Amino acid sequence: MATVLLPLPEDIARGARLLRAAQRIVAFTGAGVSTESGIPDFRSPGGIWSRYRPVLYHEFLGDPEARRRYWRMQRELYPTLAGAQPNAAHRALAALWELGRLDCVITQNIDALHQRAGCPPDCVIELHGNGTRVGCLQCGRTWPRAEVQPRLEAGEDDLRCEACGGLLKPTTVAFGQPMPERELREAQRRAAGCDLMLVIGSTLVVYPAADIPVCALEAGARLIIVNLSATPLDDRADVVLRGHAGPTMEALLAAPAARLEDPPSA
Ligand code: NAD
Numbered sequence: 001m002a003t004v005l006l007p008l009p010e011d012i013a014r015g016a017r018l019l020r021a022a023q024r025i026v027a028f029t030g031a032g033v034s035t036e037s038g039i040p041d042f043r044s045p046g047g048i049w050s051r052y053r054p055v056l057y058h059e060f061l062g063d064p065e066a067r068r069r070y071w072r073m074q075r076e077l078y079p080t081l082a083g084a085q086p087n088a089a090h091r092a093l094a095a096l097w098e099l100g101r102l103d104c105v106i107t108q109n110i111d112a113l114h115q116r117a118g119c120p121p122d123c124v125i126e127l128h129g130n131g132t133r134v135g136c137l138q139c140g141r142t143w144p145r146a147e148v149q150p151r152l153e154a155g156e157d158d159l160r161c162e163a164c165g166g167l168l169k170p171t172t173v174a175f176g177q178p179m180p181e182r183e184l185r186e187a188q189r190r191a192a193g194c195d196l197m198l199v200i201g202s203t204l205v206v207y208p209a210a211d212i213p214v215c216a217l218e219a220g221a222r223l224i225i226v227n228l229s230a231t232p233l234d235d236r237a238d239v240v241l242r243g244h245a246g247p248t249m250e251a252l253l254a255a256p257a258a259r260l261e262d263p264p265s266a
Contacts, residue, residue, distance in 0.1 A: 005228065007241040007248055015224050015239045016255035019101070022196035022222070023264050027093050027105045028212050032201020032227060034111050036087040036246045039080055043203055044229075048077070057177035060169065061137075067167070068157040074170065075152040081131055082146060086117035088246030089200055089226075092253050094118035099260050103194055106187045108202060108209050110172045125187045127179060127209045129172035134159075138166025145170055179208060191215040196222050201245050204231040226252075 006012075019025070031041035042048050052073045059066035086094075094117040096102040104123045105114050110131035114124045135142040141163055148159055148168065159168040173179055188211075191197060197216035204210040213233055217223055223237040226248050234240050241248050253260060 004247050005243045006251060007243040011239055011241055012248075012251050012255050013257050015241055015252050016258035018196055018222050018224060018238060019252065019258045019260065020262075021264060022101065022194075024103045024194045025096060025101050025196045025198055026103050026190050026194035026216065026221075027096075027198045027200060028191070028202065029093075029105060029107045029109060029114070029200045030202025030204075030206075031109060032203075033089050033107075033245050034084065034087070034109055034113055035201070036089065036244065037084040037111075037113055039084050039111055041201070054175050057174040060174060061167070064158055071152055071157045071159060075149070078131075078145065078149055078152075081111055082149075084111060084113060086113045089249045090114055090117035090119075092246075092249035093200075095253060096260070097123060101260065101264070104190050106190065106212055108206065110170075125183050125190070127173070127183055127187060127212075129170070129180070131170050131172050133171045134168050135171045136161035136164060136166040136168055139164040142171060184208065187212050188215050191221075192219040194219075194221050196224065198224050198226070199231070199233070199237075200226045200249070202227065202231070203229070204233050 035041050040048055055066050055070040060070055090113045093102060093105055093114060097119050104125055105119055106125045106127060107114060108128050110128055112130055112132050115121050132145050133142045134145050134148050139161060151159060161168055191212045192215045194216055197213050199213050213223060217236055224239045225231060225234060225237045226241045226245055
């Protein structure tokens with residue numbers, strides 16, 4: 001990170017007062033929570049969509065050339081995903097969990113960095129799946145994603161299940177692929193039951209995931225947004241923290257007004 005962008009101290013203090021008052025915090029994270037771990041987001045300049053054209057799910061299923069394009073992108077991007085380490089923002093959420101203040105993290109990310117930072121797997125709801133495994137679309141068997149990387153590097157570019165010959169695909173949700181229903185319902189339920197929604201690193205434009213913070217707002221929760229660029233919900237947020245996710249989350253938790261060791265109070 002060349003220049004660290006931090007929000008104004010008075011905005012951090014306002015956010016910290018909301019943290020202190022909250023009984024049940026739900027975090028909603030997007031690609032921006034992981035850029036400081038070295039994983040590019042999709043839409044920022046230099047992001048993934050400035051270099052690749054997305055492969056839609058129906059193209060993946062029906063077009064061998066689209067699958068080859070998909071696996072070429074996978075082959076190139078996977079080492080970054082595999083080598084990434086949790087950053088200060090992931091660690092801050094894990095610390096909130098340790099303190100008993102975080103109900104769950106709802107994430108659009110597929111990098112499993114929240115779990116690796118210390119959030120237990122059952123406190124992380126993955127709306128777009130998990131890139132650390134691949135599955136057969138026919139027989140349903142799954143394998144660690146790491147096991148297929150050598151096959152890609154050896155030149156395979158349309159991977160098939162060794163057991164049944166079905167198409168292999170990472171266990172992530174591709175564009176045009178239905179979202180996992182159980183995760184989506186659970187995310188909506190937890191969002192509707194929180195009293196503070198903490199959005200970190202999302203443009204809030206990918207639906208239906210971006211509706212999750214709206215569920216929280218409609219149920220009366222307060223809203224903090226930590227993001228480098230503007231989002232469609234900024235006007236409805238109680239506090240917008242325009243800054244880098246890691247240093248901003250560290251400042252928020254360390255702010256005297258947060259007093260996170262004490263029981264919550266209004
Ligand atoms: P996005 O790429 O649309 O937007 C990311 C947002 O984060 C932007 O608004 C950007 O300004 C902000 N941002 C970037 N770096 C930041 C930082 N250091 N601190 C604070 N804010 C920062 O991402 P999205 O809205 O999450 O949605 C796109 C889709 O991308 C998701 O569905 C997700 O599945 C997928 N995705 C996931 C990963 C990952 O798993 N790490 C990476 C790329 C894309």
